[in-house]
Amino acid sequence: MVKTLPRSAKVIIVGGGIVGCSVAYHLARAGLDGILLCSEAEIRYFSGFRTLFWQSPTRPWFMFLPVDGKPVAIIPEIGAALMRQTWVQDIRTWAAPHPEDDGISLLHDLLQPFAARTGRIGLLKGHETGLRMPLGDYERLMAGLPGLRSEDATGIIRALRMVKSSAEINKLEHICAIGSRTFAAVPEFTHAGQPLNETFRAFRREALLQGADDVPYLVGAAGQGGYIDVISPPGPQPLQKGDILMMDTGATFDGYFCDFDRNWAIGHADNLSRRAYDVLWRATEAGLEGATAGATCRDLFNAMRKVIAEMDSSGGDVGRLGHGLGMQLTEWPSHAAFDATVLQKNMVQTLEPSLSYGTGRMMVHEENIVVGNGRARLLSTRAAPELPVI
Amino acid sequence: MVKTLPRSAKVIIVGGGIVGCSVAYHLARAGLDGILLCSEAEIRYFSGFRTLFWQSPTRPWFMFLPVDGKPVAIIPEIGAALMRQTWVQDIRTWAAPHPEDDGISLLHDLLQPFAARTGRIGLLKGHETGLRMPLGDYERLMAGLPGLRSEDATGIIRALRMVKSSAEINKLEHICAIGSRTFAAVPEFTHAGQPLNETFRAFRREALLQGADDVPYLVGAAGQGGYIDVISPPGPQPLQKGDILMMDTGATFDGYFCDFDRNWAIGHADNLSRRAYDVLWRATEAGLEGATAGATCRDLFNAMRKVIAEMDSSGGDVGRLGHGLGMQLTEWPSHAAFDATVLQKNMVQTLEPSLSYGTGRMMVHEENIVVGNGRARLLSTRAAPELPVI
Numbered sequence: 001m002v003k004t005l006p007r008s009a010k011v012i013i014v015g016g017g018i019v020g021c022s023v024a025y026h027l028a029r030a031g032l033d034g035i036l037l038c039s040e041a042e043i044r045y046f047s048g049f050r051t052l053f054w055q056s057p058t059r060p061w062f063m064f065l066p067v068d069g070k071p072v073a074i075i076p077e078i079g080a081a082l083m084r085q086t087w088v089q090d091i092r093t094w095a096a097p098h099p100e101d102d103g104i105s106l107l108h109d110l111l112q113p114f115a116a117r118t119g120r121i122g123l124l125k126g127h128e129t130g131l132r133m134p135l136g137d138y139e140r141l142m143a144g145l146p147g148l149r150s151e152d153a154t155g156i157i158r159a160l161r162m163v164k165s166s167a168e169i170n171k172l173e174h175i176c177a178i179g180s181r182t183f184a185a186v187p188e189f190t191h192a193g194q195p196l197n198e199t200f201r202a203f204r205r206e207a208l209l210q211g212a213d214d215v216p217y218l219v220g221a222a223g224q225g226g227y228i229d230v231i232s233p234p235g236p237q238p239l240q241k242g243d244i245l246m247m248d249t250g251a252t253f254d255g256y257f258c259d260f261d262r263n264w265a266i267g268h269a270d271n272l273s274r275r276a277y278d279v280l281w282r283a284t285e286a287g288l289e290g291a292t293a294g295a296t297c298r299d300l301f302n303a304m305r306k307v308i309a310e311m312d313s314s315g316g317d318v319g320r321l322g323h324g325l326g327m328q329l330t331e332w333p334s335h336a337a338f339d340a341t342v343l344q345k346n347m348v349q350t351l352e353p354s355l356s357y358g359t360g361r362m363m364v365h366e367e368n369i370v371v372g373n374g375r376a377r378l379l380s381t382r383a384a385p386e387l388p389v390i
Numbered sequence: 391m392v393k394t395l396p397r398s399a400k401v402i403i404v405g406g407g408i409v410g411c412s413v414a415y416h417l418a419r420a421g422l423d424g425i426l427l428c429s430e431a432e433i434r435y436f437s438g439f440r441t442l443f444w445q446s447p448t449r450p451w452f453m454f455l456p457v458d459g460k461p462v463a464i465i466p467e468i469g470a471a472l473m474r475q476t477w478v479q480d481i482r483t484w485a486a487p488h489p490e491d492d493g494i495s496l497l498h499d500l501l502q503p504f505a506a507r508t509g510r511i512g513l514l515k516g517h518e519t520g521l522r523m524p525l526g527d528y529e530r531l532m533a534g535l536p537g538l539r540s541e542d543a544t545g546i547i548r549a550l551r552m553v554k555s556s557a558e559i560n561k562l563e564h565i566c567a568i569g570s571r572t573f574a575a576v577p578e579f580t581h582a583g584q585p586l587n588e589t590f591r592a593f594r595r596e597a598l599l600q601g602a603d604d605v606p607y608l609v610g611a612a613g614q615g616g617y618i619d620v621i622s623p624p625g626p627q628p629l630q631k632g633d634i635l636m637m638d639t640g641a642t643f644d645g646y647f648c649d650f651d652r653n654w655a656i657g658h659a660d661n662l663s664r665r666a667y668d669v670l671w672r673a674t675e676a677g678l679e680g681a682t683a684g685a686t687c688r689d690l691f692n693a694m695r696k697v698i699a700e701m702d703s704s705g706g707d708v709g710r711l712g713h714g715l716g717m718q719l720t721e722w723p724s725h726a727a728f729d730a731t732v733l734q735k736n737m738v739q740t741l742e743p744s745l746s747y748g749t750g751r752m753m754v755h756e757e758n759i760v761v762g763n764g765r766a767r768l769l770s771t772r773a774a775p776e777l778p779v780i
Contacts, residue, residue: 050623051609051621051622051623052606052607052608052609052621052623053609053621055606055607055640055719056718056719056720057518057519057520057718057720058517058518058713058720058724059709076709077709078620078621078709079621081618081619082619082621082622095709096709097517097518097709097710097724097726097728098709098728099516099517099728100728102517123525124525125524125525125526125529126489126524126526127448127487127489127492127524128447128448128487128524129447129524129525130447130520130521130522130523130524130525131520131521131525131528132520133520134515134516134517134518134519134520135513135514135515135519135520135521135528136515136516136542136544138521138525139515152526154526197603200603201598201599201603204594204598204604205595205598205599208591208594208595208598209591209595213587213590213591213623214594214605214606214608215604216442216445216604216606217442217445218442218604219441219442219443228471229471229472230468231441231442231443231468231469231472232441232472233440233441233442233603233645250445255623319449319466319467319468319485319486319487319488320487323448328446328447329445329446330446330447330448334448334487336487338487338488338489338490
């Protein structure tokens, strides 16, 4: 599927493949002169530029997509060689770091013509975004362009990124398969008496062996008759018989994430945890049925909540029952009561039902899916229908 | 070393240990009513709150350090149990995600008394910072507090974080030792014919085996007679005899990074690369001598540049010859001509001399050090004085 952009007459590279992507059309409809991006996922999405160098907070990176004309990359000199391998031709660089002018005068020159005619540019200002440049530099830039208005363009980017290309789905399917094989191997390297942080190390090593580029995200917990907290780093306490163990991983391949979890009982499973597992397994089934093109995220949330309510009507503290997935560990939308986003074919998402039970225990299940017509297609190998015992 | 804060009468937990930390003193001197933090490293630095959950961009997290009184954490409900394990007592939560009010009304209530008396709060607005909350939410928050002025407090945080406590230095020494053992093992798992991305996977697996919690950062390159680019992800092309291979890693232990690299020749080393290696090895020696309390980063930069100029007077495109190191892969200061920061005892830094040579080739060396009186103390095991051949 190759399309040219309506007005910039340039295709967009997404996920390593060339796909149509009508950002210019959306900008025109919104009356924006262009959109200024400074975040890793967005610059990679529109250029194909991929580097771990973003982990250093030192240097800002910018890309401007005009409603008319070709995109412009304004980046540190160290990135020029790599950016020249992308389809972006207009690459403007400076010797970074340069605290007094880290790309700001280049941005000023680029945006000045729009400011001169009291133009409007879009920025990511909305939910699940941040400003990856010094706030002081942003304030100085805007103060120097008094005619320019900056408006939230999150909706435009969100609408494009939420629906995945086939090239993106292939990468996501690949990393989900790696994640599934890694989870399948957990009983081989996990045993009672093993410190939890060693279980985590072994998991990361196995995921790399299975073909992951990296395992940036791995959280989880273990506790007698259930775990209590799902965001702490693992400690040295050994796994014990009667523990419920959960690991939730975001492993990557070619810049795309899987994000799902698995639960196990160590030695033997208590009845309450077995019941919680069964409820969440069936809540996920309801999610698989409900995650269909045309339904809303709220519908999907309600379908899962209805099953969860058999055991827990409180709602828990995770705040949602799944989310989008792709270049980032979590992306829009949210499977939550507040989110009326209509599901579309080729959205890739997580189903993540959770519940509280017993005395302060919680359990979380998670699968990764592609939305289509009818029941969602699983990218992760479905969890066992009963709580597995190691 | 335990001190109380001058005005808030509360010690600060840094890097898992309790150390003195006079943020309230600095706030008072700057005439600020407090400082509002929303970034992972800063919230962890002042609270001890550590979680990988920050990798999801969905939820903002906030901490307010008042000039008088106790700190306040304003965080998603999912983090409350973990935050209660820290010394922070005033924890205010909301059910996140909640796009219409992701902590903003809680922040408004907290800051309203300062706004009412046209107060001033500090924010990180300076070099090497970003705004980890939606810009639209920030704009709305400030618009709702018209009396409040927000000012850049980067200098205060930077001054505190640059000098490491002994607890922090212990963690950094530990992860640097893990990195050194991993690099020492590279000849065992690396060979001509191996795809570069497999070399990278093997490196990550080895680092985990050696005790790293994770290897979030691993970049590098290989090329005949020298490499060209140091920020690309590794491809499937096999290592060949005559290649110069470089790997640069940021591995972590308990939330602290090492950041250093090593170079090897595959099969045999060409003379020009051997010479580049020798120049950079001696530039690092000059850096070890020059990185002493009382010298400036500029002095240190010049000491290394003088040696590098034997082979390359251009300056390269990395933009600096090292930087601070700690909770982040790169921290202030920069060893660069623009940085007049005076080195102090217990700053932890990288020495990272680089040069261009041959036809578009480059080479980078890197070591990790602690600044003291006299020659710097190495945390990484010093690279071999001659280019090693695998």
